[in-house]
Amino acid sequence: MTTNDTMELRIREVAQQLFFRQGYASTSTTQIAHEAGCTQALVHYYYRTKENLFRQIFLEQVEAALNVIGRSLCDTDSFEGFIEGAIGIYFDALKANPRLPYFVLEELVSNPERRRYLRENFVKKPTYIMFYMQFDALVRREQQAGRLAHVEPFDILMSIASQTVFTFLVLPLYQDLLARTDEQVNEFIAHRKQEITRMVIQGLKP
């Protein structure tokens, strides 16, 4: 809830919170203006259209998410250590931004236009391709040394992504149906991180 000095940034910040909470369709520029403390006209003065405002936020968030993924491929001395480190980085990033997975998923699933947008802006990026190549090489090396089951690198990524992302997707449900306090939610996240790490490592043994 950092109060920005300029109204332009304040609008954007409020918009992000609302888009995260409610999605694009259920958020109006009137609501954004009201929560930012200005009139609806001003939102359009700065960002022209609602779609344009959303795009800036969406782009920024996807970029941030991909940066986190890029950062996770650093420590490669032992494979188990790498898996543990990567999952740790994902969990830390998502704990600071728990709504991110749902936000990105929702918009990508419900709007084909957004998928086109993603493909044209990111899939071609070298960061992304390099990440996959490095990961692929690492996995093959471990497999040839007999330290890893013969699983496709893609499936390893899917396994990690599914379980990590899912934890945060269902957080509102967990919070509402099973948890009572914030402390319990934190414990849930920490516990899932530990269990996912264990399961993935054990699941990849030859």
Place this chain on the structure above:
Amino acid sequence: MTTNDTMELRIREVAQQLFFRQGYASTSTTQIAHEAGCTQALVHYYYRTKENLFRQIFLEQVEAALNVIGRSLCDTDSFEGFIEGAIGIYFDALKANPRLPYFVLEELVSNPERRRYLRENFVKKPTYIMFYMQFDALVRREQQAGRLAHVEPFDILMSIASQTVFTFLVLPLYQDLLARTDEQVNEFIAHRKQEITRMVIQGLKP
């Protein structure tokens, strides 16, 4: 695209398709009427409000999903066989209804009212509680016999659910970014089913 004889059912069927594709907020009763081949007034004549129409569909879908979960707890002679059977049942059900996970997730996440509705209508149901108790007993038995790692039953369910659900959540993305044909999509699903089964079973070894 089964054409129903009564307009009442036809409206409901069309509404379900549209809610699945676009979610509640982005679907209008006018659009439902148009695709059903009647006027918008008729939609309200039968279902009074849009919210009411949605609730009926949502309730029905959640019920169907829980029934699938209930059915998965039948074959309990060997634990590996049980895991394989359960994942098989989930995948078959979701392949026939691939949009279900996103539909349910979206409404539960973006609308707290829906979570309250879920809690009051389902969590108290004996089917659900019995499922968990039976599963819990099965896991503890296997663990005491030394055939299973000491993982909480809840975490096993999370692992299976994450990976199964995630497969279908990202299906539109896979379809758009990586697959070319329907055949490739089917292969992806079949492949993931196999890999998830393998990973879960291997991940649970002591």
Place this chain on the structure above:
DNA sequence: GTCTATATGCTGATAGAC
């Protein structure tokens, strides 16, 4: 049961005063 017509409200976006 199905229609037309209409009420009422909210939406995104723009024009123009200050």
Place this chain on the structure above:
DNA sequence: GTCTATCAGCATATAGAC
């Protein structure tokens, strides 16, 4: 840069004719 005023469009919902 921020406001007020206003537009056209579409939303949900209802009333009433047939």
